[in-house]
Structure formats: structure tokens, C-alpha cells
Amino acid sequence: MNAFASSLSGVKTPGSARPLQIGPLVVDPPVVLAPMAGVTNYPFRKICREFGAPLCVSEMVLASGVSRPNAETSMKTSFGEDEHPRSIQLYGVDPRTLSEATKRLVEDGKVDHIDLNFGCPMKKVTSKGGGAAICVKPKLLARLVRSVASSSQGVPVTAKFRAGIDASLSTFLDAGRACEAEGCVAVGLHARTAEMLYAGQADWSNIAELVNALSIPVLGNGDIFRGSDARKMMDQTGCAGVIIGRGCLGYPWLFREIESSLKGHDVPLNPTLGEVREVILRHVQLALEWSSTWTEEKYLIRSLRKVIKWYLTGYSIPSVVMGQLMSADSFTELSWYLHTLDDRQCPPSEGDRKPRTVKKEFYQKVKIPASYLLTRDDDQLPGKDAEGDASCG
Ligand SMILES: Cc1cc2nc3c(=O)[nH]c(=O)nc-3n(C[C@H](O)[C@H](O)[C@H](O)COP(=O)(O)O)c2cc1C
Incomplete structure (x- = not known):
């Protein structure tokens, strides 16, 4: 089928994925590293970029923290000199605070893109009317989005949300309609409800429905673990691009796979253990340089233990060596133990692409304020306690 015929039938041929346009930003391939709390800091974003992820979103930052930054916020809003585009995820429940935070980030020249988080499913946040509960009241959502879009001085604003409450x-x-009307240049949909947390399967048909309902690009999110999943999602839903979360934890090679798959090229082989070792050491080295002013080497290495486990998932690692790696306190020790492993070891043929995360994989009963269902059509703000720390989505 030629390109014209395939565009008429709506069937995409390999290589048909177009660069994603987010306002003035061109994202090519159309792939975004998802904001992930405790994960998408500068060192990991740099690694993902090196594997081909063109737009890498920061960890979520509270708008109230941007206006009065403490050490943690300063760390979360720090970008590498070489990092462009600079993409930050913001969350807040007060339009004035959101607007101030946006102005500050834009005027300090800190960001090229702002993503808003309206997907947090955690009880302590939704029960106060924040996170995913904000989407129950589209006018409230619109008010919050407007406060950011009208202060962003041309910096593109996107929003990310879930499919619903349950x-x-x-x-x-x-x-989606509220975000489009208020000036978002694209939206991201994690196609799970808040009830599902990270369990079950994302319902990609929701993504297709949203694509049909909006004129702005929709980014599909949920359950992309190999290159072919990204192609499949784009083909099945018509989404303009994909957002990658758990699939790249310990596996930034996924971005290379996705690019090859979207271009219709052969998917590169899974990395040998030697290649994995080099990327682990590079990740740790970058993290050490990045954090040297606020943390000691031993604490940083300890905080990276879960990350090292993610990288090694699917490889056969003797339990003695895993124990040594998990008790190492310095780069030198880590490097020493990693070098005792067999460089040539390949992962099992398909690798292990199970979600590598500590996130909750069971359903929950979602709590939202009782009044929300009676007042879905108003834009009244929730209290400040709805801000919580909505650092997931
Ligand atoms: C460790 C972790 C932290 C996360 N933190 C955030 C966050 O701060 N903001 C957000 O919008 N989503 C957050 N998420 C959700 C992801 O961005 C993504 O929507 C979700 O994992 C589904 O995509 P996946 O199936 O590709 O993992 C987090 C997910 C994980 C696993």
C-alpha cells in the first residue's frame, strides 16, 4: 500500500509516525519520557536522551514549592547545561500559586515546556479533592489550566490525566476538552482509572476516543514495554505520540527500540550484561556529579540500589554478587562487583519486560469529597490540603 492509500484507509505503515509538534517544540520521534517521582531527575533524563528520548519530563514539582523553593524543590527543578528542551511537571490546586510558579519558571529561563499533573490517584490527595479528582469538575480543571496557560508567555503547556475515577x-x-479550550497544546492520557492505580491493563480504546474528540495532539500512555507496543498503540488509537513510564525503568534501550519500530527498522538486540554494566556505571557517575553538593556518595549509592536492580532484571546474577551490589557504599565498590559479572551474558530471548516498579498493582477504592458529585459544574477550589504531594499519575 502506498503512503496515500494508507492515509486514506487510516492504516499506518511502518515509518509513518510523524514528529510530534508541541507548540513550538518538535518532538522526533514522537516519544516522551513520563514524569516519574524519584526517577526522572537529570541523570536519568540524560541517559534516556542518549537512547533517543527527545522530550524528558522532570519529576513533579509543587507550584507552592516553586514560589518558595527549598533544597528538594531546587534539586527537582535543576536541569543540565546541555539539557534542551527543558520540561517540568507542575501540580497545584490554587490558580494564583500556579500562575506565580509558571511566571517564575519562565522568567528565570528555566523551562521550555510545562506539563500539568491531574492524574494522582492517591487517597490522601483525591479525598481532599486534588489529583485525579480535579477532573471530576471540568470547570475547576479549566480554571487551573487557564492560570498556567495565561502566564506561560508562549512556553507550551500540556496536561496529563487518567481515564477517570473508576x-x-x-x-x-x-x-481533554477543558484542557484544549484553555490553551493546552497537547494532552497525555494514562488510560487507567484512579481505581486501577497501576494494576490491570490500560484501556487504549480511551486514547482512541480522546483522539477523536480533540483537535490537539493526544499522547497515549500505559503499558508500553517494547518497541512494537508503541507502534501498536499509535496504530490502534491514532495518537500523535506516546509517553513511556515503567517500561524504561532500568531499560532506557526501550527508546532505541521504539524509534526503530516506528521507522520500520529491525529492532536492536537486547543489551548484553557488559552493555548494561556500562550504562549503570554511567548513570551512577552522572548522579554523583549532579548530587555532589547536597549528598554524600554513600547515601547517593544507597538511594540508587533499586535502580541498579531494575537494570539487572532478567539477567542471571549470582545471589552473592547481588548481595555485594546491594551493600556497596561507593562507586569503586559497585564498579568492582559489576566487573565480576560475565560481560557476554544476554538476557533471556525476550528479556524481562515486566513493569519494574514498586508502585501499587492492585485496585483501590477511590475517595473523593462527597460534594464533588453534587457540584460537578462549579469551579470552586479545593482546600490547600488537596495539594498533598501528588507525585504520581
Ligand atoms: C515511580 C513512578 C513515579 C511516578 N510519578 C509520576 C508523577 O510524578 N507524575 C505523573 O504524572 N505521573 C507519575 N507516574 C505515572 C507515570 O507517569 C505513567 O503515567 C504511568 O506509570 C503509566 O505509564 P506506564 O504504563 O508506561 O508505566 C509515576 C509512575 C511511576 C512508576
Whole structure:
């Protein structure tokens, strides 16, 4: 089938994925590293970029923290000299605070893109009317988005949300329309409800519905673990691009796979253990340089233990060596133990692409304020306690 025929039938041929346009930003290939708390800091973003991820979103930052930065916020809002585009995820429940934070980030020249988080499913946040509960009230969502879009001085604003609260309360269509009307240049949909946390399967048909409902680009999110999944999601839903979360934890090679798959090229082989070792050491080295002013080497190395485990998932690692790696306190020790492993070891043929995360993989009962269902059509703000620390989505 030629390109014209395939565009008529809506069937995409390999290589048909177009660069994603987010306002003035061209994202090519159309792939975004998801904001992930405790994960998408500068060192990991740099690694992902080197593997071909063109847009890498920071960890979520509270708008109230941007206005009064403490050490943690300063760390979360720090970008590498070489990092462009600089993409930050913001969350807040007060338009004035959101607007101030946006102005500050833009005027300090810190960011090229702002993503808003309206997907947090955690009880302590939704029960106060924040996170995913904001999407229950589209006018409230619109008010918050407006406060950012009208202060961003041309810096493109996007929003990321979930499919809804639970199977009986879907919110993504109204949320998408509100974001589009208020100036978002694209939206991201994690196609799970808040009830699902990270369990079950993302319902990609929601992504297709949103694509049909909006004129702005929709980024599909949920359950992309190999290159072919990204192609499949784009083909099945018509989404303009994909957002990658758990699939790249310990496996930044996924971005290379996705690029090859979207271009219709052969997917590169899974990395040998020797290649994995080099990337682990590079990640740790970057993290050490990045954090040297606020943390000691031993604490940094300890904080990276879960990350090292993610990288080694699927490889056969003798338990003695894993024990040594998990008790190492310095780069030198880590490097020494990693060099005792067999460089040539390949992962099992398909590798192990199970979600590598500590996130909750069971359903929960979602709590939202009782008044929310009676007042879905107003834009009244929740209290400050709805801000919580909505650092997931
Ligand atoms: C460790 C972790 C931290 C996360 N933190 C955030 C966050 O701060 N903001 C956000 O919008 N989503 C957050 N998420 C959700 C992801 O961005 C993504 O929507 C979700 O993992 C689904 O995509 P996946 O199936 O590719 O993992 C987090 C997910 C994980 C696993």
C-alpha cells in the first residue's frame, strides 16, 4: 500500500509516525519520557536522551514549592547545561500559586515546556479533592489550566490525566476538552482509572476516543514495554505520540527500540550484561556529579540500589554478587562487583519486560469529597490540603 492509500484507509505503515509538534517544540520521534517521582531527575533524563528520548519530563514539582523553593524543590527543578528542551511537571490546586510558579519558571529561563499533573490517584490527595479528582469538575480543571496557560508567555503547556475515577465515573473526555479550550497544546492520557492505580491493563480504546474528540495532539500512555507496543498503540488509537513510564525503568534501550519500530527498522538486540554494566556505571557517575553538593556518595549509592536492580532484571546474577551490589557504599565498590559479572551474558530471548516498579498493582477504592458529585459544574477550589504531594499519575 502506498503512503496515500494508507492515509486514506487510516492504516499506518511502518515509518509513518510523524514528529510530534508541541507548540513550538518538535518532538522526533514522537516519544516522551513520563514524569516519574524519584526517577526522572537529570541523570536519568540524560541517559534516556542518549537512547533517543527527545522530550524528558522532570519529576513533579509543587507550584507552592516553586514560589518558595527549598533544597528538594531546587534539586527537582535543576536541569543540565546541555539539557534542551527543558520540561517540568507542575501540580497545584490554587490558580494564583500556579500562575506565580509558571511566571517564575519562565522568567528565570528555566523551562521550555510545562506539563500539568491531574492524574494522582492517591487517597490522601483525591479525598481532599486534588489529583485525579480535579477532573471530576471540568470547570475547576479549566480554571487551573487557564492560570498556567495565561502566564506561560508562549512556553507550551500540556496536561496529563487518567481515564477517570473508576469504571462508573469516566472523566477523560471532559478533561481533554477543558484542557484544549484553555490553551493546552497537547494532552497525555494514562488510560487507567484512579481505581486501577497501576494494576490491570490500560484501556487504549480511551486514547482512541480522546483522539477523536480533540483537535490537539493526544499522547497515549500505559503499558508500553517494547518497541512494537508503541507502534501498536499509535496504530490502534491514532495518537500523535506516546509517553513511556515503567517500561524504561532500568531499560532506557526501550527508546532505541521504539524509534526503530516506528521507522520500520529491525529492532536492536537486547543489551548484553557488559552493555548494561556500562550504562549503570554511567548513570551512577552522572548522579554523583549532579548530587555532589547536597549528598554524600554513600547515601547517593544507597538511594540508587533499586535502580541498579531494575537494570539487572532478567539477567542471571549470582545471589552473592547481588548481595555485594546491594551493600556497596561507593562507586569503586559497585564498579568492582559489576566487573565480576560475565560481560557476554544476554538476557533471556525476550528479556524481562515486566513493569519494574514498586508502585501499587492492585485496585483501590477511590475517595473523593462527597460534594464533588453534587457540584460537578462549579469551579470552586479545593482546600490547600488537596495539594498533598501528588507525585504520581
Ligand atoms: C515511580 C513512578 C513515579 C511516578 N510519578 C509520576 C508523577 O510524578 N507524575 C505523573 O504524572 N505521573 C507519575 N507516574 C505515572 C507515570 O507517569 C505513567 O503515567 C504511568 O506509570 C503509566 O505509564 P506506564 O504504563 O508506561 O508505566 C509515576 C509512575 C511511576 C512508576
